[in-house]
Amino acid sequence: MTTSATTAVGIDIGGTGIKGALVDLADGSLLTDRIKVPTPKGAEPDDVLTAVKSVLETLEVTDASVPLGVAFPAIVKHGRTMSAANVAQTWIGFEAEKFFEDGLGREIHFANDADVAGVAEVRYGAAKDRDGLVMLTTLGTGIGTAMIYNGVLIPNTELGHLHRPGHKKDFEHFAAYSAMERDSLEWDEWSARLQPYYSHLEFLFSPDLFVVGGGVSKHADKFLPLLDLQTEIVPAVHRNNAGIIGAAALALAGEKPGALEGTIEDLASTASS
Incomplete structure (x- = not known):
């Protein structure tokens, strides 16, 4: 699947389901069907990683050149999950961003699920x-x-x-x-x-x-x-798709989650620098 600097993948990990899609960052629309798999029982890190891989494989966006954002139901500080809402207690204090990057073989942007939903509604909703x-x-x-x-x-x-x-x-x-x-x-x-x-x-x-x-x-x-x-x-506006859309938007913002005012071109420049 081909992509450009104005598209990214968003993955939204929840307590009951893990959802993902390819997103057009010009308008926040989904360029693919929304893929959803059940969150594994117990939601331990290794099992969640396997489920995320399944979503990416179904979307045919395993190429590391496609920016990827991941939303997670926890406090996220410097890539660590500091709480565990409806997932295993193993996630508390866990280096989650590095875990996903190592497991997926690509850089990601990792953030709290409600935060990325807010980003989606500010940018596109x-x-x-x-x-x-x-x-x-x-x-x-x-x-x-x-x-x-x-x-x-x-x-x-x-x-x-x-x-x-x-x-x-x-x-x-x-x-x-x-x-x-x-x-x-x-x-x-x-x-x-x-x-x-x-x-x-x-x-x-x-x-x-x-x-x-x-x-x-x-x-x-x-x-x-x-x-x-x-x-x-x-x-x-985006309801249950907000986590996917916001995670994808922040994927291009990289380590600058406050960069919501810039244009898509600005974010693309940031991602390629």
Whole structure:
């Protein structure tokens, strides 16, 4: 498969599935079908690497000349995974970026999954051309967050784990989409749980825009209008593809994840230098 400096592969590793596609970085569209395989039971590093290889082989993009970005559900600092959300505890403190680079025989860019979803929405989605502080939240098994200020990503915010005043468990346990399923909540009951979470974020950070992602964002009309906020809140455009698209976008940014304001040509120049 041929590619150019304006295309890259994005791999999104999650607790239940590993997804990937080739992405056109001019507009964030997928140039191939989205390939998805189940996350191996236990999600140990060697098994996850094997699954990622399977996705790349199916996409026919094993050539190391194609830029590759990988999104992972953990705090990522200097290539190490410092937490483990829905994956094996082995990942905590693990040199994950080097592990994938060695195993795949190519350089990659490795980042937190919610962060890259935020990048996708700023570059190509609901937050495109929006100044100020954008806060993306992904509502799923947990609550992922990304903060982007005037095009610069502030990584690893993990604001789903903010503690609820007067309670032992965090907002993620109380208000993630998984809580709606677990407690058999109606949309209005779930939105009543989301209200204090978004109000708390609004109080702490005074954002200019909330973007709500995750698969449930396709039902945004059922719960977002029920929230009473001063801040505009909109559904994400790319939903479950955001991790793939954002990971691919950061693949060309290399070690400069804040480089969201440059053109595709600028990023291509960075990648080839």
